[in-house]
Amino acid sequence: MIRVPPQAIDLAKRFEGFHRVPKNDPGRAHPYICPAGYWTVGYGHLCDPKHPQITEAEAEVYLARDLQSALAATLRYCPVLATEPEGRLAAVVDFTFNLGVGRLQTSTLRRRINQRDWVAAGQELRRWVYGGGRILPGLVARREAERHHLIQPHGSWSS
Numbered sequence: 001m002i003r004v005p006p007q008a009i010d011l012a013k014r015f016e017g018f019h020r021v022p023k024n025d026p027g028r029a030h031p032y033i034c035p036a037g038y039w040t041v042g043y044g045h046l047c048d049p050k051h052p053q054i055t056e057a058e059a060e061v062y063l064a065r066d067l068q069s070a071l072a073a074t075l076r077y078c079p080v081l082a083t084e085p086e087g088r089l090a091a092v093v094d095f096t097f098n099l100g101v102g103r104l105q106t107s108t109l110r111r112r113i114n115q116r117d118w119v120a121a122g123q124e125l126r127r128w129v130y131g132g133g134r135i136l137p138g139l140v141a142r143r144e145a146e147r148h149h150l151i152q153p154h155g156s157w158s159s
Contacts, residue, residue, distance in 0.1 A: 019032050035138065041059070043062070071089075
């Protein structure tokens with residue numbers, strides 16, 4: 001069984017962040033509405049607005065489960081990634097985690113990945129930067145990081 005690439009975990013943590021409750025209990029995160037308008041908690045875990053606050057350790061458990069689901073969906077719709085470098089898989093797992101399997105399933109991105117056209121797939125990633133009907137700078141940065149992993153799967157990335 002293929003494991004969630006560490007780069008996917010790093011991408012998700014970097015771009016989701018752990019939203020704390022500094023006034024009440026700085027070690028806990030509370031549900032919040034993300035820039036795209038969804039209730040989330042911890043590291044981008046979708047939730048109900050009444051979800052209880054969680055610790056960072058609990059957020060890590062949610063993230064691990066969410067990324068495992070994203071990995072399974074990514075490999076189901078982009079089976080070529082099972083034999084590609086881990087960086088490529090990480091990029092698409094992060095995309096799937098962030099936007100959902102439905103977006104991957106129906107996308108031109110999926111087609112380009114399965115054709116192993118990495119440059120065109122990287123260009124497709126740049127189209128997925130909208131949330132709530134507007135371009136979100138955080139999504140622009142995230143897609144560029146994913147694009148880097150997709151095109152240069154063995155290279156390093158920092159920002």
